[in-house]
Amino acid sequence: MVSNTPRTIPAPAWMRRWLVAAGTYNIVWGAAMVLAPVWTLKMLGVSPPTTELWPQLWACIGMIVGVYGLGYLIASRDLARHWPIVLVGLLGKVLGPIGFVDAAMRGHLPWSMGWTVLSNDLLWWIPFAMILWHAAKAAQPEPPEGNVALDEALDALRDDQGRTLRALTDDRQTLVVLLRHAGCTFCKQTLSDLAERQADIEKAGVGLAVVGMSASSERLRSVGQQQGVSSGAWFADPDRLLYRALELRRGSFLQLFGPRVWIAGVLAALSGHGIGRLEGDGFQMPGAFVIHRGRVVRAYRHTTAADRPDLKDLACPID
Numbered sequence: 001m002v003s004n005t006p007r008t009i010p011a012p013a014w015m016r017r018w019l020v021a022a023g024t025y026n027i028v029w030g031a032a033m034v035l036a037p038v039w040t041l042k043m044l045g046v047s048p049p050t051t052e053l054w055p056q057l058w059a060c061i062g063m064i065v066g067v068y069g070l071g072y073l074i075a076s077r078d079l080a081r082h083w084p085i086v087l088v089g090l091l092g093k094v095l096g097p098i099g100f101v102d103a104a105m106r107g108h109l110p111w112s113m114g115w116t117v118l119s120n121d122l123l124w125w126i127p128f129a130m131i132l133w134h135a136a137k138a139a140q141p142e143p144p145e146g147n148v149a150l151d152e153a154l155d156a157l158r159d160d161q162g163r164t165l166r167a168l169t170d171d172r173q174t175l176v177v178l179l180r181h182a183g184c185t186f187c188k189q190t191l192s193d194l195a196e197r198q199a200d201i202e203k204a205g206v207g208l209a210v211v212g213m214s215a216s217s218e219r220l221r222s223v224g225q226q227q228g229v230s231s232g233a234w235f236a237d238p239d240r241l242l243y244r245a246l247e248l249r250r251g252s253f254l255q256l257f258g259p260r261v262w263i264a265g266v267l268a269a270l271s272g273h274g275i276g277r278l279e280g281d282g283f284q285m286p287g288a289f290v291i292h293r294g295r296v297v298r299a300y301r302h303t304t305a306a307d308r309p310d311l312k313d314l315a316c317p318i319d
Helices: 013-035 037-043 053-075 083-105 111-120 122-139 150-156 165-171 185-203 217-226 241-245 253-257 259-270
Strands: 174-178 207-212 233-236 287-292 295-301
Touching (some): 013 037, 013 122, 053 083, 083 111, 083 122, 111 122, 165 174, 165 207, 165 287, 185 207, 185 217, 185 259, 207 217, 253 259
Antiparallel strands (some): 174 287
């Protein structure tokens, strides 16, 4: 069985240095805003302040900036444990520039204040994102090791009715869809696509099997039924036997969090496919295969988590 204990992955030294630098920068800049609000405002092109309230508000913002700095210094001591501090900081560094551009376009703030966006926000996007990537990997269970033969996986996996995947795929060509995890937005989208295509798949005489990393086949079937999939067999594979047998790897940063994935994720969420609870390894890549009599007839290995294969075309039977 696969251990559910998070891995101990030492953080590269440069990650700690970046957080120490971010903490020091925030404390120094925040202190300047608190101790000399009028001077810092004039330096940014807000001269003179339009109201007496401006310096007071600016000093309050400086206090918040300084507190963030203390948080970064704390996070630098244990990145994997204190990742929420980094996440909140990154969100602020992404949303802050958006708010500034909106205010500047409306004429509420001078564009001369924009240089602070470079040093306060944009400079930290990449290192903070990589720190979060490290923390996410460290939080995942130790991935299973070793190769698995396809025959071994087909014989080992049983659905919620006790049938082996071997028996199902020996009986007829079977479309086997392997999900990332039950809570994945894109996996819910895939299940929704299956619901639309299940009649066509059945009409073609092709079987259907869905494999996931949930603890039980019953749980996986329940998730599928929520998305409208009423047919097929459901196989829990928490040890990822079939994933390894079919050479489905863990995804890279761009495969899981690249721009294309973010855009597709937002569109999927807006279309009703929300984010659920993580069940299994969030870094696992999905795939879809047609298997018959111990042989892979067709294969689709996702290049990104957001890929949407044509399941009807994939399930077209081969003589």
